[in-house]
Amino acid sequence: MRYSQLFPKTIKQAPAGAESVNHQLLVRAGFIDQLMAGSWTLLPLGFRVISKINDIIRGELNSTEAQEMLMPLLHPRDIWDQTGRWSDPDVKEIMYQFKDIRGKELGLSFTHEEIVMNLLGKYVRSYKDLPIKIYHFSTKFRNEPRAKSGILRGREFLMKDLYSAHVSKEDLQQYFQQVREAYLKIFNRMKLETRVVDASGGVFTEGFTQEFQVISPVGEDSILVCESCDFATNIEVSQVKEGEKCPRCGGKIKMVKAIEVGHIFTLGTKYSKNMGVFFLDEHGKKQDLWFGSYGIGVSRLVGVLVEKFHDEKGIVWPEAVAPFKVHLVGLDLDNKEVMERAEKVYKQLQAEGVEVLFDDKEGVSAGEKFADADLIGIPYRVVVSKRTEEQLEVKKRNEKTTAFVTVEELLKQLSH
RNA sequence: CGGGGAUUGGCGCAGUGGUAGCGCGCACGGUUCGGGUCCGUGAGGCCGUGAGUUCGAAUCUCACAUCCCCGACCA
Numbered sequence: 073m074r075y076s077q078l079f080p081k082t083i084k085q086a087p088a089g090a091e092s093v094n095h096q097l098l099v100r101a102g103f104i105d106q107l108m109a110g111s112w113t114l115l116p117l118g119f120r121v122i123s124k125i126n127d128i129i130r131g132e133l134n135s136t137e138a139q140e141m142l143m144p145l146l147h148p149r150d151i152w153d154q155t156g157r158w159s160d161p162d163v164k165e166i167m168y169q170f171k172d173i174r175g176k177e178l179g180l181s182f183t184h185e186e187i188v189m190n191l192l193g194k195y196v197r198s199y200k201d202l203p204i205k206i207y208h209f210s211t212k213f214r215n216e217p218r219a220k221s222g223i224l225r226g227r228e229f230l231m232k233d234l235y236s237a238h239v240s241k242e243d244l245q246q247y248f249q250q251v252r253e254a255y256l257k258i259f260n261r262m263k264l265e266t267r268v269v270d271a272s273g274g275v276f277t278e279g280f281t282q283e284f285q286v287i288s289p290v291g292e293d294s295i296l297v298c299e300s301c302d303f304a305t306n307i308e309v310s311q312v313k314e315g316e317k318c319p320r321c322g323g324k325i326k327m328v329k330a331i332e333v334g335h336i337f338t339l340g341t342k343y344s345k346n347m348g349v350f351f352l353d354e355h356g357k358k359q360d361l362w363f364g365s366y367g368i369g370v371s372r373l374v375g376v377l378v379e380k381f382h383d384e385k386g387i388v389w390p391e392a393v394a395p396f397k398v399h400l401v402g403l404d405l406d407n408k409e410v411m412e413r414a415e416k417v418y419k420q421l422q423a424e425g426v427e428v429l430f431d432d433k434e435g436v437s438a439g440e441k442f443a444d445a446d447l448i449g450i451p452y453r454v455v456v457s458k459r460t461e462e463q464l465e466v467k468k469r470n471e472k473t474t475a476f477v478t479v480e481e482l483l484k485q486l487s488h
Numbered sequence: 489c490g491g492g493g494a495u496u497g498g499c500g501c502a503g504u505g506g507u508a509g510c511g512c513g514c515a516c517g518g519u520u521c522g523g524g525u526c527c528g529u530g531a532g533g534c535c536g537u538g539a540g541u542u543c544g545a546a547u548c549u550c551a552c553a554u555c556c557c558c559g560a561c562c563a
Contacts, residue, residue, distance in 0.1 A: 083498095083499065083500095083512095083513080084499080084500085084512060084513075084524075085499055085500045085501095085512070085513095086499095086500085087499075087500085087555090087556095088494075088495085088499090088500070088501090088555080088556080089493090089494070089555060089556035089557080090556080091556070091557070095556095106555090108554085108555085109554080109555065109556085162561095162562095165561080165562095166561090166562075182563085183563085212563070214562075214563075216561085216562075217489065217560080217561060217562085218489090218559090218560090218561080218562095220556085220557080225562080225563090226563095229563070231563060233563090274562070274563095283563095292561095292562075293562090332562090332563065333563085334563085335563065367563055368563080369563040370563095371563095372563065403521085403522065404521075404522090406521095435521095436524095437520085437521065437522085437523080437524070437525065438521070438522040438523065438524095439522075439523035439524050439525085440523080440524045441522090441523085441524090442522075442523050442524085443523065443524050444524085446523090455522080457522070458521095458522095459522070465522095
């Protein structure tokens with residue numbers, strides 16, 4: 073991508089009122105744009121980050137034999153009535169519900185348990201049809217009383233939700249553990265350290281759930297963590313208190329703020345029973361399905377990553393989720409020879425499959441280009457200028473030092 | 489939904505009753521050329537909306553809307 077073509081360009085000043093770091097930096101660097109409170113456009117750069125995150129999630133979930141699909145966001149009331157959730161006062165607070173022009177009652181999706189169970193009811197007959205693991209990436213709508221903190225809490229956001237149906241509690245629990253491990257890999261790949269905490273299921277279930285929390289001062293949840301091991305628990309359900317000893321290792325327990333990035337639920341047979349969905353076991357006997365659901369807040373993750381990975385100059389993306397791998401900065405581009413060299417490097421990198429953002433603008437000072445590169449936060453900054461001659465000047469965003477290398481050496485460095 | 493703050497060119501802001509200004513950005517010319525150079529010229533605004541007060545309102549009053557923050561509530 074040529075920077076001269078990139079929409080939109082960076083801006084110097086954060087919008088009035090933007091206080092949280094992710095709000096300021098993501099807007100300034102041109103990753104997101106606000107439509108209204110809690111509602112954001114993912115601009116081209118932001119969308120590239122989303123795609124990277126989704127690819128990571130997709131890869132790990134597919135290796136649990138889960139299958140990707142896509143479900144509608146506009147839901148008819150009658151399916152939601154089957155579990156009684158349409159009229160649940162807690163649900164009514166967060167679900168957008170309305171009538172269309174014919175008077176048909178519809179809701180905008182804030183989750184898909186009912187829709188998935190309805191789908192399963194059409195296709196599942198036998199124990200041989202199970203287990204089923206299906207997921208999608210889609211927009212979720214939640215009528216939040218208060219949208220806040222940039223992209224961290226919106227009224228409309230992107231989420232990956234996975235649903236699984238099983239013949240038995242044991243099989244569900246086994247898959248639940250498998251998803252738990254997959255989630256840890258997913259967050260690990262984007263360099264996010266998460267604590268897994270037992271939590272309450274809110275409007276979803278009274279059953280067992282676990283949250284994946286990233287410790288951060290902008291977090292909205294308070295969790296109790298052990299200073300010595302990875303023990304953690306949500307204060308909503310905790311048996312231990314701050315200052316006490318860790319039940320696992322005896323270390324000291326302290327309270328910290330954290331952001332929830334994932335939540336996994338064992339939902340038991342409640343949905344299956346309420347919606348009359350069952351299967352026949354090997355004795356021809358009707359059995360309820362064991363159901364689970366598993367969510368990751370994808371757009372929230374973008375904000376969390378910025379909160380965790382930034383410095384005073386801008387964002388510092390972990391490589392796995394960066395919108396581009398290389399920010400190629402051309403200086404002295406009004407010099408024809410330098411421009412030709414920069415173009416050549418740009419094309420070489422592209423030919424090798426390296427994702428590169430090429431700052432090809434003429435008449436822009438070096439300082440301004442460097443400031444933009446720091447703000448956008450791409451992992452490798454590669455300079456071509458009069459000074460670099462036949463070499464490239466490489467600097468990693470998260471390091472201070474620069475090095476002069478050949479294109480071949482750079483490609484080698486990028487490949488591992 | 490309770491409390492607080494904000495609303496003036498694209499963005500950030502100043503302007504306490506007498507015909508609207510600065511910085512950035514943008515356009516043009518020159519200058520500079522490795523950390524947001526400098527100089528000049530120019531385009532761009534029903535001062536959030538509505539109702540009042542006044543000879544006269546960005547400025548005073550009231551209502552509403554929108555955004556941000558703190559609570560209550562939650563991927």
